[in-house]
Amino acid sequence: MKSKAIFWEHEGNKVVRLGKYKLVSRRKKDSEYNWELYDVVSDRSETNNLIEKMPDKARELEVLWKDWAKRSNVLTWKESQPIE
Secondary structure: OOOOOEEEEEOOEEEEEEOOEEEEEOOEOOEOOOEEEEEOOOOOOOOOOOOOOOHHHHHHHHHHHHHHHHHOOOOOOOOOOOOO
């Protein structure tokens, strides 16, 4: 059975989960995309960022997230909006 991706966005924070991989981006003023990639099956605490070791997987998930965000009319957070 093929996994379906799960997406969400909350106050500029972004996540896509597909199978055992989870790509996350926490909103920061200096960067719109600061992605981190985790294998949530072997690293449930999300302490081992795989972004450098698996850039192709990260790009694949980022493209999925951007396509979903466009289809879902997700608004881009501006730097002027406060980070709480």
